[in-house]
Amino acid sequence: xxxxxxxxxxxxxxxxxxxxxxxxxxxxxxxxxxxxxxxxxxxxxxxxxxxxxxxxxxxxxxxxxxxxxxxxxxxxxxxxxxxxxxxxxxxxxxxxxxxxxxxxxxxxxxxxxxxxxxxxxxxxxxxxxxxxxxxxxxxxxxxxxxxxxxxxxxxxxxxxxxxxxxxxxxxxxxxxxx
Numbered sequence: 536x537x538x539x540x541x542x543x544x545x546x547x548x549x550x551x552x553x554x555x556x557x558x559x560x561x562x563x564x565x566x567x568x569x570x571x572x573x574x575x576x577x578x579x580x581x582x583x584x585x586x587x588x589x590x591x592x593x594x595x596x597x598x599x600x601x602x603x604x605x606x607x608x609x610x611x612x613x614x615x616x617x618x619x620x621x622x623x624x625x626x627x628x629x630x631x632x633x634x635x636x637x638x639x640x641x642x643x644x645x646x647x648x649x650x651x652x653x654x655x656x657x658x659x660x661x662x663x664x665x666x667x668x669x670x671x672x673x674x675x676x677x678x679x680x681x682x683x684x685x686x687x688x689x690x691x692x693x694x695x696x697x698x699x700x701x702x703x704x705x706x707x708x709x710x711x712x713x
Contacts, residue, residue: 547645550609554653557604559594566590568613572636578699579671581634603657607646614638617650619657629664647681659713666713671696672705679707687711
């Protein structure tokens with residue numbers, strides 16, 4: 536991890552946050568952050584984030600070369616969790632995948648853009664050639680707009696995603712060439 540942490544960041548509304556990597560000691564606070572999110576956000580997360588044992592396992596099994604998990608903190612309160620995932624080998628070894636969850640009170644004020652820009656810098660420093668994200672087209676319109684503004688190209692795949700109730704959703708694959 537060539538970046539120095541923690542880093543202070545200013546949002547458009549003037550609030551200042553601390554950005555730093557997730558550590559094992561953060562497992563309980565991260566789980567609490569997930570439980571504060573609206574049910575709609577939790578039910579569409581990529582992983583079963585309502586399982587405290589899963590979150591604890593992330594803390595125990597940290598490998599920053601494979602997954603760089605960043606937290607945004609307002610004081611001691613986690614307000615965002617973002618991850619940059621990499622493969623160690625294979626044809627996608629130079630492609631990073633990004634995911635994030637942001638507290639609704641911190642959306643629309645530049646936090647998502649800040650985190651993605653941070654990952655763009657980290658990806659370039661580590662020789663990645665592309666960043667990708669997969670978003671639910673009808674539920675993550677703001678995130679799609681943010682990534683498009685940052686230069687990501689979109690491909691919509693009809694009916695590619697399935698919600699917890701079995702309903703089909705179009706998914707938008709976002710790709711940024713670095």
